[in-house]
Amino acid sequence: xxxxxxxxxxxxxxxxxxxxxxxxxxxxxxxxxxxxxxxxxxxxxxxxxxxxxxxxxxxxxxxxxxxxxxxxxxxxxxxxxxxxxxxxxxxxxxxxxxxxxxxxxxxxxxxxxxxxxxxxxxxxxxxxxxxxxxxxxxxxxxxxxxxxxxxxxxxxxxxxxxxxxxxxxxxxxxxxxxxxxxxxxxxxxxxxxxxx
Numbered sequence: 001x002x003x004x005x006x007x008x009x010x011x012x013x014x015x016x017x018x019x020x021x022x023x024x025x026x027x028x029x030x031x032x033x034x035x036x037x038x039x040x041x042x043x044x045x046x047x048x049x050x051x052x053x054x055x056x057x058x059x060x061x062x063x064x065x066x067x068x069x070x071x072x073x074x075x076x077x078x079x080x081x082x083x084x085x086x087x088x089x090x091x092x093x094x095x096x097x098x099x100x101x102x103x104x105x106x107x108x109x110x111x112x113x114x115x116x117x118x119x120x121x122x123x124x125x126x127x128x129x130x131x132x133x134x135x136x137x138x139x140x141x142x143x144x145x146x147x148x149x150x151x152x153x154x155x156x157x158x159x160x161x162x163x164x165x166x167x168x169x170x171x172x173x174x175x176x177x178x179x180x181x182x183x184x185x186x187x188x189x190x191x192x193x194x195x196x
Contacts, residue, residue: 005037005103005163009096012041016092023062024083026092027076035070036162039063039131043155044095044102046138046148053141056148058082060139063155067131070162071124106160114167123170130158130173137184150183 011029015021030038042059045052066076117123134151142148154176161169 004034005040006100008034008037009100009103012092012096016089016096018089020086020089021092022083023085023087024078026087027078035066035076036159038066038076039070039135040156040159040163041095041099042066043138043152043159044099045091046152047098047156049145049149051141051143051145051148053143057139057141058085060135060137063135063138064132067128067135070131071128110160110164110166110169112165114171115165117167117170118162118165126174127158127162127170130154130177133177134180137180142187144187146183147187151180154180 008030012021012026015025015029026041027038030041042063045059046056062078062082065079069076118127134154137151138148138155140147154173157169157176158173161167161171161173
């Protein structure tokens with residue numbers, strides 16, 4: 001039996017074969033309860049070192065919005081200004097294929113464990129912080145290699161953990177935040193030194 005995630009990717013591929021899709025349509029295909037799935041999918045285009053001009057800011061902000069609705073146990077909401085933003089069929093097909101490959105490998109090690117990292121109110125707030133902080137860093141329009149990739153890895157780890165209630169992945173997202181903090185601290189110090 002196919003996982004819900006693979007089924008959603010197949011639906012996206014079928015629709016993308018007909019042409020570009022709006023974000024509203026992507027939200028519809030991924031489902032009203034697919035918060036973590038949405039965040040994972042919106043993050044995947046940034047798993048390459050070169051920043052994508054014009055895409056990181058709206059998608060980073062969208063991930064933050066979806067994370068808040070996940071925390072509040074409400075269906076994902078799409079701001080009206082983003083509803084008709086189009087994502088090219090080529091990007092959708094490429095991202096969904098990558099997603100299926102990643103999921104094919106990840107599903108072999110994913111299982112429910114350390115569920116308190118998903119369920120407990122304290123960790124729900126902490127996980128919201130992981131999502132929002134990394135998505136806001138993603139939204140920064142920095143023309144620097146890996147400036148999108150580094151925060152996106154934290155989002156993907158936490159999203160997979162939420163999709164499957166796997167606390168190990170959530171724990172890895174906490175540890176990855178140390179790398180995120182180090183990366184952006186180095187960028188900041190470099191920028192300060194350069195301007196002096």
